[in-house]
Amino acid sequence: MSKSRRDAELRFRCSICWKGFKHPMSLTLHKDLHSGKTKCPVCLRSFSRSYDMRIHLSKIHKITLKLDAKLNIKNISGLK
Ligand SMILES: [Zn+2]
Ligand SMILES: [Zn+2]
Numbered sequence: 001m002s003k004s005r006r007d008a009e010l011r012f013r014c015s016i017c018w019k020g021f022k023h024p025m026s027l028t029l030h031k032d033l034h035s036g037k038t039k040c041p042v043c044l045r046s047f048s049r050s051y052d053m054r055i056h057l058s059k060i061h062k063i064t065l066k067l068d069a070k071l072n073i074k075n076i077s078g079l080k
Contacts, residue, residue: 009022010022012024012026012027013027014027014030014031014034016031016034017034029049029050029051030048032049032050033046033047033048033049037050037053038050038052038053039053040053040056040057040061041057042057042060042061042063043060043061
């Protein structure tokens with residue numbers, strides 16, 4: 001019964017595609033995929049992580065996401 005044991009390890013399930021993850025952080029990163037955050041706005045290529053998409057943007061299109069910087073500022077002021 002190695003299959004069910006392995007399945008139990010993946011406690012964090014994506015409610016959209018039902019993919020399982022061991023860590024909640026992996027699931028959070030995965031959810032970016034469904035919310036379109038991992039999609040390149042220029043060539044519409046999809047990435048598994050938003051981080052990879054940002055790397056792609058700066059390397060291929062020479063673009064740095066300014067929207068993301070705005071979000072970071074919001075987060076920082078929210079913490080204060
Ligand atoms: Zn999913
Ligand atoms: Zn692109």
